[in-house]
Amino acid sequence: MQExxxxNLEIGARIKAEREKAGLTQERFSELIGLGTKSVSAFERGTVxxxxxxxxKICHVLSVSSDSILFGKCGESPNDVSELAARLERLxxxxxxxxRDIIFKLLEAFSLQK
Known part of the structure; x- marks a missing residue:
């Protein structure tokens, strides 16, 4: 068993928290970052x-800063547009x-109200 x-425990816990916050399973997350689920599980547990x-790759997929993963700083959260774009990329x-169709229809409906 690896020490x-x-x-690694702290970073792994932050990654897991952000992954869960993004609504991603380990399987889907591993696909998005190009690693196997065993690798994701290992770094989330802090064994590697x-x-x-x-x-x-993790920061890009989760739309978080490297500081938030490495140091736990949460002051650099992405804006709503960046978060929406990141979530759309995962679909x-x-x-x-x-x-996309729903968003465009909503925007069209809002513009008709003005």
């Missing part, structure tokens, strides 16, 4: 560390098409 380093490349092509 768990405190820093993550590379800089993996950190960049399947079919889900994306449905969401």
């Amino acid at each position: 768990k380093k405190e820093i 560390g993550i590379s800089f490349t993996t950190l960049k 399947s092509p079919e889900e994306y098409a449905i969401a």
Whole structure:
């Protein structure tokens, strides 16, 4: 069994919290960052560390800053448009098409009200 380093435990816990906040399963998250589910499970449990490349992918997929993952700083949260874009990227092509149509119809309805 691998020794768990405190820093890996902290980073892993932050990644898991952000992943769950984003509504992603480990399986879907692993697909989005290009790793296996065993790797995701291992770094979330703190048994392994993550590379800089993996950190960049994680931050992109979760729409969070590297500071929030590495140091727990939450002052740099993304704006609503960035968060919406990140969530849309995680959808399947079919889900994306449905969401896009709904968003455009809402925007059209709002513009008609003015």
